[in-house]
Amino acid sequence: MTQPLLALENVSIHFGNKRVVDNLNLELRAGERLALVGESGSGKTVTALSILRLLPQTRISGRILFNGENLVAKSDDALRQVRGADIAMVFQEPMSALNPLYTIGAQIAESLMLHEGLTRAQARVRTISLLERTGIREPERRVDSFPHQLSGGQLQRAVIAMALACNPRVLIADEPTTALDVTVRARIVKLLIDLQEQGLTRHNGEPMAILLITHDLNLVRRFAQRVAVIEKGKLVESGETETLFAAPQHPYTIKLINSIPVRNLQNVSPQAPLLLETRRLRVEYPKKRQGIAAWWGSDRFVALASANIELRQGETIGIVGESGSGKSTLSQAILQLIRSAAGEIEFEGAPLASLSKSRIRQLRSRLQVVFQDPFGSLSPRQTVSQIIGEGLALHFPELSAEQRYQRIAQVLQEVGLPLTALDAYPHEFSGGQRQRIAIARAVVLEPKVLILDEPTSALDVSIQNQVLKLLLGLQQKYGLSYVLITHDLSVVNALAHRVYVLKDGEIVEHGETEALMASPANPYTQALVQASL
Amino acid sequence: MSLPVIEISSPELTSQDPAKQDPASNTTAATNANLASSSHQAPGKRLWKRFKRHKLGFYSLIIFVSLYVFTLAGELVSNDKPLVIYYEKQWYFPLLKDYPEAEFGGNLPIQADYHDPFIQAQLDKPGNFVLYAPNPYYYDTLNYFSETDHYPGPPDHDNKLGTDIAGYDITARLIYGFRVSVTFALGLTLVGTILGIAIGAIQGFFVGRVDLVTQRLIEIWGSMPELYLLIIFASVFEPTLSLLFILLSLFGWIHLSDYVRAEFLRNRQLEYVKAARALGLSNSQIIWRHILPNSLTPVITFLPFRMSAAIMALASLDFLGMGVTAPAPSLGQLLLQGKENLDAWWIALSAFSVLVLTLLLLTFMGEALRNALDTRIADEQPDAEPQADTILAPLKTGAA
Numbered sequence: 025m026t027q028p029l030l031a032l033e034n035v036s037i038h039f040g041n042k043r044v045v046d047n048l049n050l051e052l053r054a055g056e057r058l059a060l061v062g063e064s065g066s067g068k069t070v071t072a073l074s075i076l077r078l079l080p081q082t083r084i085s086g087r088i089l090f091n092g093e094n095l096v097a098k099s100d101d102a103l104r105q106v107r108g109a110d111i112a113m114v115f116q117e118p119m120s121a122l123n124p125l126y127t128i129g130a131q132i133a134e135s136l137m138l139h140e141g142l143t144r145a146q147a148r149v150r151t152i153s154l155l156e157r158t159g160i161r162e163p164e165r166r167v168d169s170f171p172h173q174l175s176g177g178q179l180q181r182a183v184i185a186m187a188l189a190c191n192p193r194v195l196i197a198d199e200p201t202t203a204l205d206v207t208v209r210a211r212i213v214k215l216l217i218d219l220q221e222q223g224l225t226r227h228n229g230e231p232m233a234i235l236l237i238t239h240d241l242n243l244v245r246r247f248a249q250r251v252a253v254i255e256k257g258k259l260v261e262s263g264e265t266e267t268l269f270a271a272p273q274h275p276y277t278i279k280l281i282n283s284i285p286v287r288n289l290q291n292v293s294p295q296a297p298l299l300l301e302t303r304r305l306r307v308e309y310p311k312k313r314q315g316i317a318a319w320w321g322s323d324r325f326v327a328l329a330s331a332n333i334e335l336r337q338g339e340t341i342g343i344v345g346e347s348g349s350g351k352s353t354l355s356q357a358i359l360q361l362i363r364s365a366a367g368e369i370e371f372e373g374a375p376l377a378s379l380s381k382s383r384i385r386q387l388r389s390r391l392q393v394v395f396q397d398p399f400g401s402l403s404p405r406q407t408v409s410q411i412i413g414e415g416l417a418l419h420f421p422e423l424s425a426e427q428r429y430q431r432i433a434q435v436l437q438e439v440g441l442p443l444t445a446l447d448a449y450p451h452e453f454s455g456g457q458r459q460r461i462a463i464a465r466a467v468v469l470e471p472k473v474l475i476l477d478e479p480t481s482a483l484d485v486s487i488q489n490q491v492l493k494l495l496l497g498l499q500q501k502y503g504l505s506y507v508l509i510t511h512d513l514s515v516v517n518a519l520a521h522r523v524y525v526l527k528d529g530e531i532v533e534h535g536e537t538e539a540l541m542a543s544p545a546n547p548y549t550q551a552l553v554q555a556s557l
Numbered sequence: 558m559s560l561p562v563i564e565i566s567s568p569e570l571t572s573q574d575p576a577k578q579d580p581a582s583n584t585t586a587a588t589n590a591n592l593a594s595s596s597h598q599a600p601g602k603r604l605w606k607r608f609k610r611h612k613l614g615f616y617s618l619i620i621f622v623s624l625y626v627f628t629l630a631g632e633l634v635s636n637d638k639p640l641v642i643y644y645e646k647q648w649y650f651p652l653l654k655d656y657p658e659a660e661f662g663g664n665l666p667i668q669a670d671y672h673d674p675f676i677q678a679q680l681d682k683p684g685n686f687v688l689y690a691p692n693p694y695y696y697d698t699l700n701y702f703s704e705t706d707h708y709p710g711p712p713d714h715d716n717k718l719g720t721d722i723a724g725y726d727i728t729a730r731l732i733y734g735f736r737v738s739v740t741f742a743l744g745l746t747l748v749g750t751i752l753g754i755a756i757g758a759i760q761g762f763f764v765g766r767v768d769l770v771t772q773r774l775i776e777i778w779g780s781m782p783e784l785y786l787l788i789i790f791a792s793v794f795e796p797t798l799s800l801l802f803i804l805l806s807l808f809g810w811i812h813l814s815d816y817v818r819a820e821f822l823r824n825r826q827l828e829y830v831k832a833a834r835a836l837g838l839s840n841s842q843i844i845w846r847h848i849l850p851n852s853l854t855p856v857i858t859f860l861p862f863r864m865s866a867a868i869m870a871l872a873s874l875d876f877l878g879m880g881v882t883a884p885a886p887s888l889g890q891l892l893l894q895g896k897e898n899l900d901a902w903w904i905a906l907s908a909f910s911v912l913v914l915t916l917l918l919l920t921f922m923g924e925a926l927r928n929a930l931d932t933r934i935a936d937e938q939p940d941a942e943p944q945a946d947t948i949l950a951p952l953k954t955g956a957a
Binding site: 356359361384385386388389391392393395396400401402403404405406407414415418419449451462465469 | 599827832836837846
């Protein structure tokens with residue numbers, strides 16, 4: 025093809041005086057699947073949104089050519105004709121991309137009536153066929169559903185149907201699968217490829233082009249024909265997917281590709297003492313009954329049914345499952361943050377249920393936790409030394425202020441932060457640094473068991489790797505045991521000796537990580553492994 | 558007025574040793590360069606900085622505080638007693654001690670009236686010295702020797718803003734009225750805030766049954782007709798400032814507790830609270846150190862507005878005749894007099910101006926405080942540009 029459908033020529037984008045995208049050149053040909061890859065803050069989303077000038081605060085210089093016309097110079101009215109009709113967008117979080125007050129049918133029909141001038145009845149027929157094409161079951165019924173009545177995957181399909189409504193020539197998908205579960209992700213990606221390859225969205229005989237914005241290299245590899253890598257607003261490398269993955273040129277690309285974590289574990293002797301054990305652990309939540317029945321009590325929702333896990337000294341067990349599978353419930357039950365309905369938790373051989381409150385409080389120093397969200401897990405009004413020192417003051421009251429300071433300083437060094445961080449507040453740190461602080465807060469108490477609740481899923485890939493390395497190092501140095509809760513099989517693969525797979529509150533399969541990954545027996549595990557390859 | 562409360566509410570912020578906040582810039586790690594370069598600002602300090610950037614609000618705060626300090630020293634400014642007297646080679650301090658007329662050559666053993674032309678003539682004799690207050694009237698001074706033949710008297714060289722219907726000097730009554738209003742409002746805000754925080758915190762932290770029962774009680778309590786209660790109490794008891802204070806305090810916390818409860822409900826779910834619990838902290842430690850400091854945003858935002866509401870409440874009660882009785886100084890009473898004597902324009906105009914100025918200053922401060930607390934508006938430091946994240950936030954989606 026001679027002329028690209030969409031071309032960015034020397035595009036720079038400024039927020040105020042800050043240049044977030046710097047002289048970017050990008051071409052998207054008709055019918056092509058191009059992936060724009062970068063870490064958070066690299067300017068990839070800003071680029072995508074700026075193509076349709078959706079960020080009014082920005083200043084765009086350079087030219088954005090769509091079909092030979094410069095979008096930057098177009099009037100707002102003329103640009104509205106392009107938005108939705110010629111270039112459509114799919115956003116990351118389907119729940120917030122749809123208006124909760126309207127049915128999904130009404131929202132899809134709206135753009136049909138606006139851009140194609142259809143009547144309400146015609147638009148409805150088209151909407152139903154669109155929903156059917158995007159793989160929503162029972163489209164006649166679902167067309168009248170409100171967003172909250174659909175699951176995340178179905179919602180994303182509805183959003184895609186909305187984007188496809190006017191047969192766009194370019195589809196910009198901004199992290200379309202990040203908010204979804206792993207198995208759902210795979211299906212959405214397949215849907216996008218199918219829609220394009222089956223030529224269902226042909227526009228004047230040419231297939232639709234897709235620009236995918238993502239940080240997920242697995243997704244890129246499976247989806248894109250061409251890749252453009254962006255770092256700090258600059259395009260560092262682009263090329264055919266296969267060639268780029270086989271022989272990356274730019275150091276940043278190499279770093280990104282190598283950031284898929286590698287397994288480097290020490291074996292645990294089978295004689296290592298058993299530290300933590302749950303037997304037939306069951307957790308229930310009250311569930312509201314409908315209507316008048318709610319007056320006479322509530323039903324029970326079983327979040328976790330009969331979970332048996334074992335953890336030995338120096339070992340890491342992975343708890344894997346999708347959202348709602350009960351894996352976070354399991355971690356909170358072990359931490360005694362929620363009450364279990366039945367079953368036993370034994371820590372260092374003593375059943376927790378038999379211990380007094382004050383004994384459990386003492387035990388907490390040996391059973392610590394690191395949470396997923398590095399922005400929510402640190403109190404914004406405490407300095408780092410206060411955050412780390414709080415547990416020390418509680419569990420080691422015999423330490424003098426000087427000794428406590430020594431311990432804090434030492435652990436800070438251990439997690440790779442400078443001493444100047446001591447008096448800083450959490451808002452001054454990046455996500456990866458915050459996660460290090462959270463790890464320091466847990467490790468300073470010299471715990472035996474550390475529960476890692478999605479420790480890396482909010483972090484960029486290269487940072488994720490650093491945090492995993494830090495965790496591995498700490499484990500080898502202090503013989504820590506980890507309970508690793510995650511949905512990301514690559515993390516489990518790198519860190520865990522054994523894996524438990526949770527589905528709907530039940531452990532469906534468990535075993536040695538490598539063996540289980542190589543030949544999963546349960547169909548659900550197979551789907552998980554399949555989806556994350 | 559806002560700043561002291563901020564400091565009270567988050568004790569650990571102010572206990573920072575200023576020396577320790579020094580950005581020691583001897584780090585070598587390149588990745589952590591940003592930590593070394595920027596000074597570590599406590600959130601409270603940052604708030605103060607952002608507040609200061611809002612010029613109108615900042616100057617309002619300065620004017621308001623100076624006005625209040627000025628009226629607190631009202632006895633030095635507006636008083637019927639001279640500040641210092643040097644009479645017959647002796648020093649007298651009428652502010653601190655009452656002297657009988659006989660001391661200054663009079664006949665009677667009663668307290669000297671310094672407006673008496675005879676006493677004034679005695680004090681003005683050569684060799685004597687007397688320093689009068691700039692405005693020689695207390696709020697309840699009746700000048701029996703005034704040239705004004707009927708009250709309310711218009712502004713003249715004696716009474717700069719005129720006199721009210723009883724013959725009290727309006728300048729003096731405005732000064733003391735402002736002082737009483739603001740003190741009353743400060744007290745009411747303080748008590749209401751403490752009660753609101755305490756009750757909201759209990760509800761939001763313990764949730765479940767405690768929350769349910771308390772919420773129902775609050776609804777019952779809140780549906781009591783506050784105004785009727787005040788009328789009833791005003792007819793049974795002699796309305797005094799303390800009675801009004803107690804009655805208004807009983808109702809002043811209700812809406813605030815809802816906000817604090819909502820903040821607590823949100824914050825108790827956050828992971829740093831879970832982490833604190835996993836550390837083994839007790840409930841009171843978690844509330845005091847973790848949840849409370851992070852739940853004060855609505856409280857602080859509302860402080861100036863609560864102040865102005867309290868000032869208005871006192872003024873309206875006085876205006877309706879259910880407040881304090883004369884001769885206690887009160888802006889509301891002056892307004893009432895102004896309404897009843899529309900021809901005496903100086904009464905209504907001056908009282909109205911003072912009230913409007915007070916409320917305006919408070920509103921400007923409230924606006925500045927609200928902007929300072931709004932984290933969507935970025936810090937405009939020379940080295941920090943608007944964050945792409947915050948600008949994108951409405952478009953990007955709320956993942957994680």
